[in-house]
Amino acid sequence: MxxxxxxxxxxxxxxxxxxxxxxxxxxxxxxxxxxxxxxxxxxxxxxxxxxxxxxxxxxxxxxxxxxxxxxxxxxxxxxxxxxxxxxxxxxxxxxxxxxxxxxxxxxxxxxxxxxxxxxxxxxxxxxxxxxxxxxxxxxxxxxxxxxxxxxxxxxxxxYCPAPLPDMAALSFPYDEETAAYLRGQAKLVYYEASRGCPHHCSFCASARQKLRERPLELVFPELARLAEIGGQIKFIDRTFNADPGRAIVITREILRLHRQGLSWHFEVSPFDLPEELLALWCDAPKGYFHLEIGVQTLTPAALRAVGRRGEWSAAEPQVRRLINSRGSHVHLDLIAGLPGDTRRGFEQSFHRLHQLNADYLQFGFLKVLPGSPLAGQAAELGLIFSGEPPYQVLATPDMSPADLFALHRAERAFNALYNKTRDFRDSLLDLAEQSGNALRIYDRAADLMQWRGLNRGEAAALVQRLANENSGRE
CATH class of the missing domain: 3.40.50.280 (Cobalamin-binding domain)
Structure with missing residues (x-):
């Protein structure tokens, strides 16, 4: 048969x-x-x-x-x-x-x-x-x-579990036929040089997975093959700079492969940025590196509740330097609804990151992922979340459903005015600086938008109205 x-x-x-x-x-x-x-x-x-x-x-x-x-x-x-x-x-x-x-x-x-x-x-x-x-x-x-x-x-x-595969024994995912297809379709190309993570953030499904790295003698020739495919190559390693020395070596090799139309995306911890790595990313050809920096929260109680380490006061100057260099595209991640965070705490985190003027600020919401340590702690922590994917938080002891629904509305306005275009960025930064609370700007924008989408003309008119209200002209 x-x-x-x-x-x-x-x-x-x-x-x-x-x-x-x-x-x-x-x-x-x-x-x-x-x-x-x-x-x-x-x-x-x-x-x-x-x-x-x-x-x-x-x-x-x-x-x-x-x-x-x-x-x-x-x-x-x-x-x-x-x-x-x-x-x-x-x-x-x-x-x-x-x-x-x-x-x-x-x-x-x-x-x-x-x-x-x-x-x-x-x-x-x-x-x-x-x-x-x-x-x-x-x-x-x-x-x-x-x-x-x-x-x-x-x-x-x-049922019995299977042993984890040896990272050195895994095949490179893309044969010549697949590489030609990805190149022809201008697809994002994904690659992993490691699995697992040494950090233990309780909201992450990888929190219990030991870091395993693919040998560099395999990674280097694979980087060259990825460069031949072109477009944007996205490392799906949980924390690219978990081993800063290894990150430096890989970054140097990627810089050697530079050519037009090629860029590389990494997920990065803000707390493991030695000077040599920072300099490589700051001085890179514009847009060659896309760095997604997982800040998540600046609220000390929330950091403790989810097991995150690191001092933002030490990391902020380095992140600011990356953003101001414009050598790399910088994307900051912020999560609403973490245990231990309050509406006021989130406002403060949002304002500080907003004023850094990164290329993109992702304003997301906690997902209580099955298999993560947080899922096992959710009842004890008083987290209420959806029982079906994507398991998004609905309420916490410190944030009511009304608080989180209001943040969803503000997020929609923020993405339309701040992330979707840079046309109004300077005006929004000025308004936030004057108010001392960037989130209030988008709360008000959300009130005026009422869940509607905006074309460019409507967005410009909305920003002007916000400016007029702030100056007392309306």
Whole structure:
């Protein structure tokens, strides 16, 4: 009997993204002689439901393996429901961070036939080998194999975890054909030189994962291959500068690869910025590096509550220097709704970061992710949050639902006026400086917007009205 036909399906947040996990799985399978069993189908959240359903149906696979994240879980749950109706013999597998964190839940409620728990390059291939050795079509009635790392319906008691793969043994995700596709489609290209994180921020799903690094003798030639693909290369390492010395070495190599049309994105801690690394990023060709700096909060009680270390007073001059150099594009992250934070505390954090005038300030909301330490502490901390993805906080002991809903409205106004364009940046910085509380500017803008979108002319008129009100002319 022929080997089963398996589709690896990803639903990305945006159409310019590509899911690196799918390409890693296919490359790992190819090394085992099973690459011909797998085909990759990628979509975006805006792709019509019926289009995805029709294309998956037309492919007539035996197995569909979905990559589940908090941002796509609802859409994939809906797709699986309809696939079950039109392809009743289809086998459904789910993997990825969301499936890993709630494996038993999704096994019952998708429902899935199996869940791939954790990192799948080795465990998924071992499961495929077991499936192929049976010489059966997965659409048949025989049970699916039970192998380490796979939670299989009807055999839950037999589950055992798979060992973590050796970072040196993983394949580079992109073969020549895939590289040509990514280049031709101008996709964002994702890469990881490490997994896990040495920090223990309780809201992070990686808080319990030990840092594991890919050897530099493999990283360097892979950087050259990534540079050949071009566009923006996004490192998905949790903290690129967790080892500052290693970050310096990689940054120097990336600078050597500089050419037009190429840029590199890192997630960075503000508390591990030695002078040499700081100088490399400040003096880089304009826009070559995109640095996403995870500040999250400046409120001491909130920092303690989520286990974050570091003194902002020491980090702020370095972050300010990066922003003012304009050598690198700087993106700051701030989270509302953290335990221990208050409305006033958030206002103070927001104002200080706002006035740094970074290229982008992300004003986000706490997500109580399954599998994170915070999820286990939520009841004790008095956190109220949505029970379904993306598990966003709804209330805390220090922030009422009304407080958080008001912040959502302010965030919408802030993104429209501050992040979407730099046309009004100087005026907004001046208004915030005069008021001493930047958030009040966007609270008022939200009152005037009433959840509406704005074109450029309307945005300009709104900023002028805010200025007039602030000066007492209205």
């Amino acid at each position: 022929s080997r089963p036909r398996v589709l690896l399906v990803g639903v990305n947040a945006r159409s310019i993204q590509a899911n690196p996990a799918l390409y890693s799985l296919r490359r790992a399978a190819a090394r085992q002689g099973m690459g011909d069993m797998l085909r990759i189908y990628e979509y975006a959240l805006h792709t019509p439901h019926q289009q995805i359903l029709a294309e998956l149906y037309e492919a007539q696979p035996d197995i569909i393996a979905f990559s589940l994240y908090v941002w796509n879980a609802r859409m994939i749950i809906s797709l699986i429901g309809d696939l079950r109706r039109v392809m009743p013999r289809l086998k459904i597998i789910a993997g990825g961070p969301e499936a890993t964190a709630r494996g038993s839940h999704y096994l019952r409620h998708l429902p899935a036939d199996a869940i791939c728990i954790g990192e799948g390059e080795e465990s998924f291939c071992a499961w495929l080998c077991a499936l192929a050795e049976r010489g059966l079509s997965a659409a048949g009635d025989q049970p699916l194999p039970v192998t380490p790392g796979f939670l299989v319906a009807g055999a839950e008691e037999s």
